[in-house]
Amino acid sequence: MAGPATASLGFTATTHTLGNGLRVVLSEDHVDPVAAVCLWYDVGSRHEKPGRTGLAHLFEHLMFQGSANVHGNEHFEFVQSAGGSLNGTTSFERTNYFETMPAHQVELALWLEADRMGGLLRALTEESLDNQRDVVKNERRQRYDNVPYGTAWERLVAMAFPEGHPYHHMPIGSMADLDATSLEDCRAFFRTYYAPNNAVLAIVGDVDPEQTLAWVEKYFGTIPAHDGKPVPADGALAPVIGEELRETVHEEVPSPALMAAYRMPADGTRGADAADIALTVLGEGESSRLNTRLVRHDELAVYAGVGLMRLSGTASVAMLDVKASGSGAVAAIDTALAEEFTRFAQEGPTPAELERAQAQLERAYLDTMATVGGRADELCRYATLFGDANLAFTALDRLLDITAEEVRAVAAERLVPDNRAVLVYEPTDDADENEEQVA
Structure with missing residues (x-):
């Protein structure tokens, strides 16, 4: 005990x-x-x-x-x-x-x-x-x-x-x-x-x-233990994919879209917390950089966001989702994304952006921990994945301890062209023509 x-x-x-x-x-x-x-x-x-x-x-x-x-x-x-x-x-x-x-x-x-x-x-x-x-x-x-x-x-x-x-x-x-x-x-x-x-x-x-x-x-107490669980396959991966992987998908969808996945640091590390903050600055909410640039300023997209899927046994994944405002916009979106990610990798978040992102993540954490169900789930999570349930209570402290330089560094290392898998959706009116093409 x-x-x-x-x-x-x-x-x-x-x-x-x-x-x-x-x-x-x-x-x-x-x-x-x-x-x-x-x-x-x-x-x-x-x-x-x-x-x-x-x-x-x-x-x-x-x-x-x-x-x-x-x-x-x-x-x-x-x-x-x-x-x-x-x-x-x-x-x-x-x-x-x-x-x-x-x-x-x-x-x-x-x-x-x-x-x-x-x-x-x-x-x-x-x-x-x-x-x-x-x-x-x-x-x-x-x-x-x-x-x-x-x-x-x-x-x-x-x-x-x-x-x-x-x-x-x-x-x-x-x-x-x-x-x-x-x-x-x-x-x-x-x-x-x-x-x-x-x-x-x-x-x-x-x-x-x-x-x-x-x-x-x-x-x-009377349920017997079982000792035959096999060791899970090794989830170790290189930090980056090593090249851009891209596919074009022709489907009956409402609008063109560009979606991408980036390998990020594993959950339970400072790198994962820094990545969470970076992606919040870039793609969470109307004041985020991607929404400001792609939706409000350039009017290239009707939606732009990016978030972190935390994984502990392998690399976490940044999931980017941009729905274009019209045909022909995907190429311009790709260019704008590259510019925004490059600028962020060079400059990092401003003090105001860092404070706002940490406040957004703090609010989400407190909302979860405010309910008995949310708290129980977090205690199970930290006990199962990291061996210590009480880490759930100090997760926010670790997140708020992340510096602007750590946020910039994880973006510079991971939000790069040779670390992304990309899907480009092109609409077709003919459902019978659904097909995949490697671009």
């Missing part, structure tokens, strides 16, 4: 480890009679094998389809009838499940999470697999395949991370791999990754720590 760490925000957290390896993070907050239960499993798309992409995300759905003592849709029904809310998400690096409950219903949420951690396989059938496979395939159609620019980030990620790299594919997976997934594939995946020693459980809010720990031990 780790002792309490007091944060500058006034919150404390303690970490406890059960005999089966489950790490439990408790943080009291008695302002409102609510509590959040958040469970992170250290499994995401980077852990998947070739030919079986999408399994981590598929399991996010299967986990809501019943377990040993909870049938069908009852997980939703139990939580919602108790006045709570719930969901789950999947990323490259983790899968999480969470409930926000009236404080007196925390035991119910813990029982539900333990029942599916310890007993999902008793309820997993070919029928439930087929049902959720179809749900995920339909989600892919609705969010990726059948919407304008829907596959842009999937294409860019595949360009920024080379073939064979564990981050080369998105968590949604491919249709072919989803079709090929068998019931035994799912059982093996669950046994390997959905074990207590591969998870972090955070409970935050109006709780009694002693009673809550007793419930955790009661419901989770």
Whole structure:
């Protein structure tokens, strides 16, 4: 058991480890009679094998389809009838499940999470697999395949991370791999990754720590650990791609667009915080440099933004998105981008820009930490990815400690032509002519 760490925000957290390896993070907050239960499993798309992409995300759905003592849709029904809310998400690096409950219903949420951690396989059938496979395939159609620019980030990620790299594919997976997934594939995946020693459980809010720990031990303590988790494939990469990768995509989209991905420093480093500030100055909000230049001044674009996708096991990624105001504008946008990035790399942010960007990021951080659900998620994140839940409480201090020179330096190193994968979208009126061309 780790002792309490007091944060500058006034919150404390303690970490406890059960005999089966489950790490439990408790943080009291008695302002409102609510509590959040958040469970992170250290499994995401980077852990998947070739030919079986999408399994981590598929399991996010299967986990809501019943377990040993909870049938069908009852997980939703139990939580919602108790006045709570719930969901789950999947990323490259983790899968999480969470409930926000009236404080007196925390035991119910813990029982539900333990029942599916310890007993999902008793309820997993070919029928439930087929049902959720179809749900995920339909989600892919609705969010990726059948919407304008829907596959842009999937294409860019595949360009920024080379073939064979564990981050080369998105968590949604491919249709072919989803079709090929068998019931035994799912059982093996669950046994390997959905074990207590591969998870972090955070409970935050109006709780009694002693009673809550007793419930955790009661419901989770008898679930056996699993020691067969393979070491994830190495995500190490060169800091820059080494050349510009560019593709032109002809699709039925509303307007031309230029989108790009840049490798950035890994999450958990000062470089990642400096990159976050740099991208906020350049592309977050109406006062950002890209919006000011491309949208308001030159009127080349109707939207221009760039943000950071933080990744801890490999390079983070800066995602640039510019929607052109008309045909023929992409070349001018490309020139303007090069000018803005070069100027920023030479001069860095002004004092006012640095202060404004740090204030924007501070507000986002405080908004997250203001809710019991947001705080529980951050505690799980830092415990899972960095080994210390209490780093969540000092993240803002580290961000505000970044200097203008660090911001300039990361831009000079990373926002360069030989470190970007570029997609140029050109509209076509004929949906039958959808094709990709390498420019």
